[in-house]
Amino acid sequence: MSVAVPKTTLSEFVVLDNERIADGLWRLRCNTPLARRLEPGQFVQVEVPNDGSHILRIPLSFAHADAREQTLEIVYAIVGEGTARLARMRPSDRSTMVGPCGNGWKLPQEGGRALLVAGGVGLPPIVACAGLLCDAGVGFDAIVGAQTAGRHCMDYIDELRSMPLHHKCDCARNVIVTTDDGSLGMRGFVTQAMEDMLAEHPYAQVYTCGPNMMMAGVAKLSLARDIACQASLERMMGCGFGACSCCNVLMVDGSNALCCTDGPVFDARRVQW
Ligand SMILES: Cc1cc2nc3c(=O)[nH]c(=O)nc-3n(C[C@H](O)[C@H](O)[C@H](O)COP(=O)(O)OP(=O)(O)OC[C@H]3O[C@@H](n4cnc5c(N)ncnc54)[C@H](O)[C@@H]3O)c2cc1C
Ligand code: FES
Known part of the structure; x- marks a missing residue:
């Protein structure tokens, strides 16, 4: 008789490293058996220890979940x-996460x-999405925006650019970087770069994660051209x-849908932006 594994469970994690990677942005790498069961675009609820006055966990997406290394x-x-x-x-600090x-x-x-459009800290789940697409042999282009150069996570932009090398398929052909202030890449919002890309390429699907107002703009542009759009909401x-x-x-x-169980990834056509 097989025993059903509960979908959402409490798991321990152990910090491997936790470091600043850009202005105001940190990367936590941890060891957890939960990594075996996570799919790109899902999220975890992290308990930060040592403050009993904060009983709620923090919802966080992820860029990579390595099932083999956990x-x-x-x-x-x-x-x-x-x-x-x-x-x-x-490193070696412990806590728990739900997922x-x-x-x-x-x-x-x-x-x-596909066209991937990320803004700010919306990039990690978009990197996870890129991995999913590459593994399935789906080619994509990407637009990655931030307010200013110092807020860009360059490691992940490099990773998107090198995905064709890793996966030996024609994945990321164009990775466009934008900043609101013009300090890196194209000056302006991701939606401006997106208009250019949509004019030049036929896309079957848009994936987006970032500030709500940005995703509303991305959804509007996609749906105006009848392109399916998935958006990861917060x-x-x-x-x-x-x-x-x-x-x-x-x-x-x-x-009303529930972001935590019906999402966080929604068909943008169904959302009242
Ligand atoms: C499904 C999901 C995935 C997320 N993934 C990431 C991620 O990968 N990386 C990341 O940096 N953040 C992510 N967030 C947002 C993150 O959960 C919040 O920034 C965090 O909970 C803030 O906690 P805090 O105690 O530091 O701030 P608080 O003191 O609780 O709040 C500080 C400010 O952040 C706002 N805030 C708090 N919680 C949220 C929330 N859930 N959504 C939007 N704004 C919030 C508050 O309104 C306030 O203005 C995600 C949120 C959701 C719902
Ligand atoms: S966070 Fe409790 S129902 Fe969604």
Whole structure:
């Protein structure tokens, strides 16, 4: 008789390293058995230890989950108390995380080339998406935006650019970098670069993660050209597994979906932006 493995469980993690990789952005690498069960686009709920006044976990996406090594790679922006304390965790420190949470990226239904559009700390789940596409032999181009050069995670941009070498397929042909202030790459928002790309290439699918206003713009451009678009949304979260109903996403039909269990990746056509 086979024993069903519960979908979302509590797992331990041990910090391997935790370092600053750009202005205000940190990368946590940790060892956890949960890495064996995570799919690109899903997220985990991390408990940051040593402050009993903060009982809620922090929802975080990941760039890489290595099932064989059981390692997980998370990139996070320091925005408040919880993420500031997370940055103080040191190698061999231990805590727990809940996961896998939510639904991840889906491959394009009808094949064809994909366009990935990332803004700010939306890049890690887009890197995970790129890995999924490459493994399936789906080619893609990418646009990666940040406010300014110092906020770009150059390691991941290099990784996107080198994916064809790693996977021996025609994955990332173009990786366009933008900054709002023009300090690196093209000056302007990712949506401006996206308009250029859409004019030059036929895409079957757009994948996006970043600030809500950016994703609304990306969704609008995609849907105006009748291109399918998947967007990874963020909401304030309590539990992360459908128990507290605090992560509502308004849909075009007037209903409310839960970001944590119906998402975080949604079909952009269904979201009321
Ligand atoms: C599914 C999901 C995946 C995420 N993945 C990542 C990731 O990979 N990297 C990353 O840096 N961040 C990610 N976030 C956002 C991250 O969870 C918040 O930045 C974090 O919870 C802030 O905690 P804090 O205690 O430091 O800040 P707080 O003191 O709680 O808040 C500081 C500020 O951040 C805002 N904030 C808090 N929680 C959220 C939230 N869930 N969504 C949006 N704004 C929030 C608050 O409104 C406030 O303005 C993700 C959020 C979700 C829902
Ligand atoms: S965070 Fe509790 S239901 Fe979504």
